[in-house]
Amino acid sequence: xxxxxxxxxxxxxxxxxxxxITCRASQGLSSSLAWYQQKPGKAPKLLIYTASTLxxxxxSRFSGSGSGTEFTLTISSLQPEDFATYYCQHLxxxxxxxxxxxxxx
Amino acid sequence: EVHLVESGGGLVKxxxxxxxxxxxxxxxxxxxxxxxxxxxxxxxxxxxASISTSSTYIYYADSVRRRFTISRDNAENSLHLQxxxxxxxxxxxxxxxxxxxxxxxxxMDVWGQGTTVTVSS
Numbered sequence: 382x383x384x385x386x387x388x389x390x391x392x393x394x395x396x397x398x399x400x401x402i403t404c405r406a407s408q409g410l411s412s413s414l415a416w417y418q419q420k421p422g423k424a425p426k427l428l429i430y431t432a433s434t435l436x437x438x439x440x441s442r443f444s445g446s447g448s449g450t451e452f453t454l455t456i457s458s459l460q461p462e463d464f465a466t467y468y469c470q471h472l473x474x475x476x477x478x479x480x481x482x483x484x485x486x
Numbered sequence: 487e488v489h490l491v492e493s494g495g496g497l498v499k500x501x502x503x504x505x506x507x508x509x510x511x512x513x514x515x516x517x518x519x520x521x522x523x524x525x526x527x528x529x530x531x532x533x534x535a536s537i538s539t540s541s542t543y544i545y546y547a548d549s550v551r552r553r554f555t556i557s558r559d560n561a562e563n564s565l566h567l568q569x570x571x572x573x574x575x576x577x578x579x580x581x582x583x584x585x586x587x588x589x590x591x592x593x594m595d596v597w598g599q600g601t602t603v604t605v606s607s
Contacts, residue, residue: 415593417531424581424597425523425531436586436595468531472591475521475533475545 383408385469385478393486398459402481404452404469413472416445416454419480420465429454430472461485488512488596490582495601502572502605508565508582508598516560519543519585521594522567524578524603534580535567539588550576572605579603 384407394400404414412432417425427436429445432452442457456463464485469478494506506522522534535556536545544556555568565582579600586595 413591417593419531424583424600425594426597427586427593427595430586430593431591436593470531470593472593475536475590477531477533480530 383410383471383474383476385471385476387467387469387478387481390479390481392481392483394459394483395486396459396461400456400459400483402454402467402469402483404447404454404478406450406452406471409449410452410471410473412448414445414447414452415470415472416443417468417470418463418465419468425468428467459483488584490584490596490598492580492582492598492601495580495603497604497606498572499607500573500605503568503570504572504603506567506569506580506582506601506603508567510563510565510584513584513596515558515563518588519590520558520565521583521585522556522565523581523583523594523597524576525581525600526575526578529578532578536585536590537565569603572603574605577603577605 386405388403414432416429419425433445467481489511491509519538521536537556553571557566581600582598583594584596586592
């Protein structure tokens with residue numbers, strides 16, 4: 382089974398910071414990866430699919446890149462509403478990474 | 487507006503059964519493959535099961551195969567998850583979620599609010 386490992390697991394940052402979250406796969410995924418944002422007590426929200434395609438309605442400060450075994454989610458300038466937990470997902474096998482919790486410094 | 491609303495969660499003893507439902511509205515339910523995803527308390531997301539539009543293709547996570555059954559009723563715009571032989575480790579919030587563009591390759595773009603299942607004696 383393909384494993385997804387996110388790093389870091391926990392990230393502390395300030396409003397306005399640029400942050401990057403990495404998702405590494407144990408085998409090549411091509412571009413078959415998505416990113417989700419989840420806030421406490423809420424359902425996940427699709428941000429990015431096929432590694433780099435921005436979901437409709439998602440702010441352009443979110444971007445995704447990568448292919449094969451290494452992928453990144455970048456938030457160019459953190460806003461207060463961005464503090465949440467982020468998950469990557471292997472689309473073909475629906476496997477999720479363990480999550481990255483982004484908190485306010 | 488597109489909506490998914492789960493129901494059927496509750497407290498059940500180990501070894502017991504529960505049937506979850508997900509009511510869809512605001513879109514052509516029969517045109518989308520659907521999923522169940524769960525989240526144990528304080529833990530990450532775990533995909534549980536998927537079903538194609540006509541129920542032709544059904545997939546399960548290893549952790550629930552042979553215990554859970556996913557089904558759908560396109561006439562009633564509803565998705566179901568029959569859960570048997572429940573274990574403590576099945577305790578979680580269960581979400582139903584739609585495959586974007588009816589494709590597993592585009593992520594899950596619509597989610598319900600979740601229903602809580604607690605397995606405890």
